Amino acid sequence: MAEVFANWQGAAKLVDPAKPARWGSVYVGLARGRESFKWMTPMLAYGIGHPLLYLMSIGIGLGSLVSKNMGLVDGVPYLTFLAPALLMASALQVAVDETSFVVLQGFSWEKSFFAMNQTAITGKQIASGLMYYAIFRVLMNSGIYAMFLVLFGAMKLEAVPLQLLIAVFVGTAFGFVMLAYSAFVNEEGDWLVLMMRFVIAPMFMFSGTFYQIENMPDLVQQIAWVSPLWHATELARTASYGSTDPYTVSHIVILIITGILGACFAYPKFTRRLAK
């Protein structure tokens, strides 16, 4: 039997606090990855099934109808118009997945964040670690999605790197917002469900994913301006097929502000909630 005390050195010799101080966020991200990979099969099924279904049903099915009646949309075939928007919507959804119930689980259900915080890991490192893994998943998922878009002829291969960059950009920006929001949610998670139903789900409908917002009433256009997804979609369309957009800089600035605001609330809240 291995003897736990035989080679005892003591923490003073064994543990260098500088190491977790430097790499703590990465350790948290890797741990989250280890948990998450237990769900690899459903994750991959979602990653592959989602683009396949969407591209076949909406892109090709609805696309042929739109093309027959309207011809080009935004100067390109409907599928080309739709592709960057689907990619961004998917990126945002994955970011939300990784920054919502996971946070509730850590703070309330399993209290795993408190276990992490018993070690040298800080609240800020936990928040950063979750974001690292969220970004990794956005990248992985968007990579699979983009592969299908290219296979279906909806996007050029050379456009993919920039698309992935924008996907990570919106994932990070809105991920921070969700991370902050989720950190304020207690026990039951009702407020999280409300967020999903009344903010996230409508966001997919009012962000110009399936149609140009210029065709919509003023009110809907105003909603789009507060939607990070719309800004990302516009950026992605410009980068994908060169749609002209006078607001490119505004989109970037708004997404940066969204992310910074989210982070400004998320980090202190993580620290405070663990110290209660």
Add this chain to the structure above:
Amino acid sequence: MTKSVAPELVITARGLRKTYGDFVAVDGIDFEVKRGESFGLLGPNGAGKSTTMRMITSTLQRTAGELQILGKDPDKFGPEIRAHLGVVPQADNLDRQLKVWENLLVYGRYFGLSRKFLKTKIEELLAFAQLEDKRNVKTEELSGGMKRRLTIARGLVNEPEILLLDEPTTGLDPQARHILWDRLFRLKELGVTLVLTTHYMDEAEQLCDRIVVMDKGRIMAEGSPADLIKKYSSKEVLEVRFGSKGNADAAKKLEKVGDRLEVLPDRILVYTENGEKTLEKVTKLGLNPVTSLVRRSSLEDVFLRLTGRTLVD
């Protein structure tokens, strides 16, 4: 000539206080813990033990007072201090989605320990927790006692200077408790400082060199278990029962028997230097208890004397 060196203090608390709004959880307590010592916080639920423990673990900020852990202020150097602590919280907060061995690996990584070191360490800890055959089981499938053992093993992954155990043996069967006590003794021999909260008197007596008795956020008494018993109780206790209806009448007649009386709803405790002789006196008074028991005084009696309540109230 050898120079005597005072033992290093690893924990110092002065006027330590924690409030939540108007509620005072810990009310300005003072204590010190020396390196290698086994120190216990004894008290009933709600006494402020766990709150004190969380402040020592450097995860809960104090409201007022001074606190030094391993020579540092936890409000300023929390992560550095925690890097050298082992923590066993009251509620198991294992990662339910991970397997037993993965819990140890992931936790060890949070201290920046290498995978190579942890490979050996995990084997040692699995043996310590007697969970070798459960290594690949998800923790949600473990029994309560197994989870407790794993949580304790996890707290040792960084070979802590101070091991903090909040109600360590709650949920363990008697055999497992004794095994754990034995392991903790061995840790102590290695120079590890133990700080534990408990409401089990036998645990405090078995494990602690020194204890503080807490109640309502305050320290009621401090000393070694033997000293506390000597100071606040008699050598022996005679427990007599006269049935719930007969206790009050019997108590009146017993007033001059023994050094002191405690009348509880179900029994009367007679504090005395010689239990058998006192029992004889009781019989001579014409009282016939339904049951009688002579035992040594315990920390339970100390607590009862200090607070007027039993620990399990």
